[in-house]
Amino acid sequence: MREIDRRSKYDRRVFLKGAAATAPAVAIATSTGLGITDAWAEDAKTLTPATMKTLLKMARDIYPHDFLGDSYYIAAVTPWDGKAAKDPAVKTLIVDGVARLDQEANDRHKMPYVQVAWENDRVALLQKIEASAFFQQVRGDLIVSLYNNKEVWPRFGYEGSSAEHGGYIKRGFADIDWLSKV
């Protein structure tokens, strides 16, 4: 069978260019060889860095894929800063939602959400706010912003658009080799 190369098929320059559109700080931090630091969060204009970091942790806890680095989740949550800048209602939704999540964390663990060490404990906090508009909007947005990122697809073994490659008629549409003969 023709297997998919799970390494990113995008060269580094293309990846950084793509990331730059949504998360310039990531690009800067990465291209300067510093690795991903908190710079991406410091770059937020409307929401606070602490709020951005809470959104990142939430994103990882809602859709945890341990083989994905933070950059994919950062790309998924960073647009909230721009949306909050455009719409005060969005800003309120995010700020109040994060405040409530931190309140739940403080009540139970005496620390903010991002500092709660175990995922299971954080998930229990998310379950408390699961019905809120804040949680539902962040989750609903992630379903698209995380899984519709073309750079994520090869990591999940999905090849995307195929017509320009002539479809799969010569690229393994029927190459399964492990079924016993029927």
Place this chain on the structure above:
Amino acid sequence: MAKFDLNDSGVVVIVGSGAGGGTLGNELAQKGVKVVILEAGPRIENQDFINDEWDSFSQLAWSDMRTTSGSWRVAHDFPSIPAWIVKAVGGSTVHWAGASLRFDEHEFKIKSAYGGIPGANLIDWPITLAEMEPWYAKAEDKMGVTRTNGIPGLPGNNNFKVMEAGARKLGYKEVHTGRMAINSEPRDGRGSCQQIGFCFQGCKSGAKWSTLYSEIPKGEATGNLEVRPGSMVIKIEHDPSGKVTGVVYADATGAMQRQKARVVAVAGNSIESPRLLLNSASSMFPDGLANSSGQVGRNYMRHMTGSVYATFEKSVHMYRGTTMAGIIRDEARNDPKRGFVGGYEMETLSLGLPFMAAFLNPGAWGRSFTSAMEGYPRMAGMWLVGEDMPQETNRITLDPKIKDKFGMAVASVHFDDHPNDVAMRDHAYRQGAAVYEAVGATVTYPTPPYPSTHNMGTNRMSEKPRDGVCNKFGQTHDIKNLFISDGSQFTSGAACNPTLTIVSLAIRQADHIAGAMQRKEI
């Protein structure tokens, strides 16, 4: 290409250009009848289709506001998207999978076959399989359906091979790569399937039959057919005698136009067609056009649907090749011993990663969900499609509050599963899981119904005018020059995919309309 005057009262106006409207338009044009098709969506040719699920959804899907209610999960998860259908020339033949199956004999007479089912509003069709057979044959030839007319079946892809192996182990007998309106060899000026794998996003190679590039250009070539894209019909008008005289529509610029007509045929699908009839209420027809029975909008059917995805130890890559690549038909029979009447088909289906995330278990999150997503390349999948019970209370109504940009009430879709639908789905989930477990699935996912792709029954055919909206030719009982030409005329839904029956009925209806016009009956 024809261009007809707005005041030309000799034309047949068809609302919608999909399986029903597009076929009817071409068939009438071939017979020398002048036709104007008003299509709400744009004309997008197949080279412009996009191999990307969300981008394609934005390009093609009907996303105008609708509202929902009822206990079906779609109303909770996708409250403004009850149906996944297309707003473009070609209608849902742009995104359909291509499965082209005939109804069984009993499926035209479910009242006789199933008896009284509490809560279900069953009647027999006013036509039989024997009457439909010649029209089915014409449709299969027109569409180039595999395994008919000497056309070979399509090759099976990986997803099919997994399902087939499991089906054989379970002892299922009728298992093959389907009767598909997808060319397995060049035919009718179109090439053969390249196994691209984005059937739902519009077939870029044109191997799959669609009214967009098979029926409509042929009709246009006669000089008798004009298609006007971007034309949203908002009202059908009538004269004091009760005959329809034409339609009012918003053109591509949003300006209101009035197209006169000798005959109006409604083919806007089972949500928009009843909406249009209801929105066309007048002092003479206060409950909407063709609605003396009160059945307009009622008996909405969407098929018992669901999916089973299964993850294996090794790769499958189900997304490679034809989306609906094969079928198990053994459960399509009517065998009430299983605990329900009617039957269902099991048909391979695949979603790309973005839609798998959206539809596998809408609203789910956490490691159980992400573990399933990480199995994506090792997944096989099937869609379960079976007959659902027509119920009077499953219904399209006009939303009491929400209007579209032209000030017309939007459609509100109410749906509750019938206990028979639930029993059938549970059976289908078990059998689907068993198919995959027989060949080593490590986990199976009973996946809830997607927004409806098979929309049927809201203007149904009936022998007696009090039981339905139209007669056996789709002619409304109340208004003789008003026709229903889409899946909304279905009296019942059968187990199989509806398109072949819609096309067959459209060919038959064209014969009837042309004859009646010639005889000056309409």
